[in-house]
Amino acid sequence: MTESISVVVVDDDALVRAGLGLILGGAPEVRVVGDAGDGDDGVELVRRARPDVVLMDIRMPRVDGIEATRQIVAQGDPAPRVIVLTTFDADDMVLRALRAGAAGFLLKDTPPDRLVAAVRAAAAGEPTLSPSVMTQLIEQVSGQTAGPSSGGRHVVRRRIATLTDREREVAGVLSQGLSNAEIAAELYLSVPTVKTHVSRILDKLGASNRVQAAIAIHDAGSP
Structure with missing residues (x-):
């Protein structure tokens, strides 16, 4: 029997929360264990419910999805996989959410079957960004001035230097957004x-997920 995947939905639109709940509730292995209307309540709900995956809206009152993602990822032990929801494809707030530790993102008009597939992938530790979207994000990073400082880049480069030759090879492919x-x-x-190499890469780079690792690798220069 397939182990169930617990999900929390965080969105300030009650209709969106209801719709996502209906879609996910139709998947036999997925359980929606709660929902919240803003980031502050979402962080507290995740702390109590300890779900496998969180679907997180970005633009919300009080505490937005970026700060909520940062707080959820910081809970650790292990932190749930956060998928951010947006109406804009790869905009600046999505990039900030990925830097904060989100495992991927979905557009709010994503078809139901792809939504469920993304939740399954996130729960399994697989990427929820297609290679084309990963490339788009990396290109966006290249034009940003809000990347790490020279000191921060130096720290990442030191971490990359601790990777073995095989881990560096895996890291280079991982940064393209490919699955295991x-x-x-x-x-x-x-x-x-x-899987073993990816786990060690994340640990050595201090990254909470593959997306953060890919962005760190790009920020510091390819491994």
């Missing part, structure tokens, strides 16, 4: 081996 199975096929490795 795709990385395994690309590098002729087994999926369990890739």
Whole structure:
């Protein structure tokens, strides 16, 4: 029997929360364990419910989705995977949310089957960004001036230097937004081996998820 995936929905629009609840409730392995109307209540709900995945709106009153994501990721032990919801494709707030620790993002008009698939992927530690979207975000990073300072970049480069040759190879492919199975096929490795390498890369880079690792790798220069 497939283990169930617990989800919390955070959005200031009650209709959106209801709609997402209906969509996710139709997937037999997904359980919506609660919802909240702003980031502040969302952080507290996640602390109590400890879900596997959080669907997080970005633009909300009191505490927005960026700050709420940062607080949720900081809970650790382990932190749930946060997927941010937006009406704008790869805008500046999405990038800030990914830097804050979000595992990916979805447009609010994402078809129901893709929404459920993204929740499954996030719960499994897989990317919820397509390679094309990852490329778009990296290109956006290149034009930003809000990246890390030279000191912060130096810290990341020191961390990258601790990677083994194979980990650096995996990191380079990981930053393209590929899944574990795709990385395994690309590098002729087994999926369990890739999972081990990815886990070690995240730990060494101090990244909470693959997206943060990809952005860190780009900010510091390719591994």
